[in-house]
Amino acid sequence: MAGTALRGRLTWRVATVATVADETDHVRTITLDLPDWPGHHAGQHLDVRLTAEDGYSAERSYSIASADGEAVAITVERLDDGEVSPYLTQELRPGDQMEARGPIGNWFTWEPHDGGPLLLIAGGSGVVPLRAILRHHQRTGSNVPARLLYSARSLEDVIYRRELDQYGGSAEVRYTLTRRQPPGWGGFSGRIDDAMLARIAWPASQSPLAFICGPTPFVEAVAELLVARHYPTRRVKTERFGGA
Amino acid sequence: MALDGNAIGGMLLEIFATDMTSAEATCARCGAVRPVAEELVYLRGPGTVVRCRRCTSVLMVISRVRGLNCVDLSGMEALEVKAASD
Amino acid sequence: MTSPVSRGFHRRRGPAGAEAGKLPPGQHATTDFPVLSAGPTPHVPLTEWTFSIRRGGQALRSWTWPEIQGLPAETVTVDIHCVTRWSKLGTVWRGVPVRTLLDQVGYDAPHVLAFSDGGYTTNLPIGDVSDGRAWLAFDYDGQPLAPEHGGPARLLVPHLYFWKSAKWVRGLELLDRDQPGFWENYGYNNYGDPWREQRYAGD
Ligand SMILES: Cc1cc2nc3c(=O)[nH]c(=O)nc-3n(C[C@H](O)[C@H](O)[C@H](O)COP(=O)(O)OP(=O)(O)OC[C@H]3O[C@@H](n4cnc5c(N)ncnc54)[C@H](O)[C@@H]3O)c2cc1C
Numbered sequence: 376m377a378g379t380a381l382r383g384r385l386t387w388r389v390a391t392v393a394t395v396a397d398e399t400d401h402v403r404t405i406t407l408d409l410p411d412w413p414g415h416h417a418g419q420h421l422d423v424r425l426t427a428e429d430g431y432s433a434e435r436s437y438s439i440a441s442a443d444g445e446a447v448a449i450t451v452e453r454l455d456d457g458e459v460s461p462y463l464t465q466e467l468r469p470g471d472q473m474e475a476r477g478p479i480g481n482w483f484t485w486e487p488h489d490g491g492p493l494l495l496i497a498g499g500s501g502v503v504p505l506r507a508i509l510r511h512h513q514r515t516g517s518n519v520p521a522r523l524l525y526s527a528r529s530l531e532d533v534i535y536r537r538e539l540d541q542y543g544g545s546a547e548v549r550y551t552l553t554r555r556q557p558p559g560w561g562g563f564s565g566r567i568d569d570a571m572l573a574r575i576a577w578p579a580s581q582s583p584l585a586f587i588c589g590p591t592p593f594v595e596a597v598a599e600l601l602v603a604r605h606y607p608t609r610r611v612k613t614e615r616f617g618g619a
Numbered sequence: 620m621a622l623d624g625n626a627i628g629g630m631l632l633e634i635f636a637t638d639m640t641s642a643e644a645t646c647a648r649c650g651a652v653r654p655v656a657e658e659l660v661y662l663r664g665p666g667t668v669v670r671c672r673r674c675t676s677v678l679m680v681i682s683r684v685r686g687l688n689c690v691d692l693s694g695m696e697a698l699e700v701k702a703a704s705d
Numbered sequence: 706m707t708s709p710v711s712r713g714f715h716r717r718r719g720p721a722g723a724e725a726g727k728l729p730p731g732q733h734a735t736t737d738f739p740v741l742s743a744g745p746t747p748h749v750p751l752t753e754w755t756f757s758i759r760r761g762g763q764a765l766r767s768w769t770w771p772e773i774q775g776l777p778a779e780t781v782t783v784d785i786h787c788v789t790r791w792s793k794l795g796t797v798w799r800g801v802p803v804r805t806l807l808d809q810v811g812y813d814a815p816h817v818l819a820f821s822d823g824g825y826t827t828n829l830p831i832g833d834v835s836d837g838r839a840w841l842a843f844d845y846d847g848q849p850l851a852p853e854h855g856g857p858a859r860l861l862v863p864h865l866y867f868w869k870s871a872k873w874v875r876g877l878e879l880l881d882r883d884q885p886g887f888w889e890n891y892g893y894n895n896y897g898d899p900w901r902e903q904r905y906a907g908d
Pocket residue numbers: 420435436437438439449450451452453454456457458459460461500503504614615616617618622625626663737739740741
């Protein structure tokens with residue numbers, strides 16, 4: 376195919392921070408005032424651009440945490456040696472401005488007509504777009520059975536815990552805690568493995584639709600386990616946040 | 620560490636003016652067909668490199684030269700954009 | 706539209722005492738060592754690893770890992786400059802001067818194309834690798850070079866932008882006619898002198 380050179384067309388908008396709220400010790404949800412936001416599909420992300428006084432700028436992607444129709448929110452995990460996430464989680468306050476563009480990505484999205492059963496598997500902050508999918512699932516009153524398996528280091532690291540603990544009925548939420556479990560912990564412990572998936576993952580014969588999101592090595596490991604369980608690659612959608 | 624095509628959804632939308640994460644890429648080397656979202660993406664180099672998840676052959680290179688995006692698609696036999704769903 | 710300033714946002718602070726004169730134009734100093742890759746990290750066992758100098762696709766000479774280790778190596782402290790605008794000052798490397806290897810084959814070509822595991826290539830004028838300013842580096846900061854930084858061995862050509870310092874390098878092809886490498890093919894400068902800010906073709 377021939378090469379091309381084109382000028383950009385997707386536009387950056389000015390976003391004003393409406394609220395900031397801590398989810399855990401190092402995770403914060405930021406709601407943005409984004410005039411003319413066109414709406415979005417659950418699972419999509421946006422790009423954020425920060426500009427310093429000296430003109431230096433940095434861009435990063437963040438999944439949209441909110442369901443369509445709610446104020447646009449992102450949830451950011453602080454990486455101590457990072458450039459943008461410490462700023463967003465520690466410095467930013469309501470009224471501050473940045474730029475945002477989106478919504479982005481039509482592949483890693485779910486709408487009720489995409490069906491299921493839905494298997495959502497999250498590692499750490501990878502829960503953000505899957506939470507948007509669950510919220511959308513609830514808000515649309517979908518009867519597609521949905522399960523979220525969420526891997527976190529400890530119970531204190533679970534993002535959206537209050538909300539996730541309320542799910543039941545057509546949407547189930549299960550946790551696995553990899554580093555530390557509270558006394559009497561009844562959920563899963565340790566990394567996701569085949570034995571855990573045997574108890575959680577819908578059998579391939581039900582043609583489930585899977586979404587996996589989190590750090591790259593996490594996504595790669597879980598996707599491999601699902602393919603080994605005969606999930607067709609087409610039905611395993613993945614999104615990698617990078618890092619380890 | 621490699622990302623995937625979701626990470627360049629914004630860049631591709633800027634260049635192609637349509638969503639490309641759901642576009643189907645056919646690898647010119649091994650013939651594998653996959654949505655761009657699921658391909659390997661290396662972002663931190665001088666430019667952005669998209670590789671086939673099956674054979675790691677280069678599918679697409681995007682370099683931003685003086686504010687202009689230059690796109691090389693020669694590693695793909697086809698890149699099929701799905702009709703917009705909305 | 707000009708971008709609004711994000712209150713309180715600034716680039717990751719560079720090391721204190723990074724003297725301005727040590728930074729080429731458009732660069733800023735960093736303390737970490739970002740990993741830059743255009744592909745997956747190859748893992749070639751040292752028993753299978755060789756370094757070759759080729760001409761017309763034919764190896765003129767190949768060295769095994771123990772043979773390279775047996776050559777006189779140098780420890781150098783150099784500043785490295787990445788075209789993505791970070792520079793890292795005072796990095797310490799150990800490696801064999803490329804000149805030592807070239808001297809063992811006797812060469813007369815004006816250009817070389819460095820080639821690596823994974824298919825990466827980059828081109829250089831012979832003078833830039835034969836004059837003692839280029840090394841086949843296998844230690845970084847006193848430790849064996851980590852695979853994500855190009856180990857077991859990478860080219861080290863610190864006077865040019867760092868994409869010329871090919872990671873996972875496996876040899877040099879001697880060329881009569883210059884031939885662009887991977888990034889040089891995609892709009893990056895053929896030579897890449899950071900002090901003349903030769904980032905892109907035509908700079
Ligand atoms: C589609 C998508 C959606 C995402 N959604 C979310 C989300 O909802 N929530 C969330 O918290 N994060 C999300 N991320 C991750 C997010 O985009 C950032 O990568 C993250 O916040 C870290 O940014 P940072 O600037 O703090 O760290 P960076 O400064 O980018 O550093 C990140 C890590 O990489 C290392 N590093 C720094 N520079 C380099 C370099 N040049 N080369 C290699 N390594 C380097 C650092 O040491 C650090 O460990 C998403 C990513 C993608 C692609």
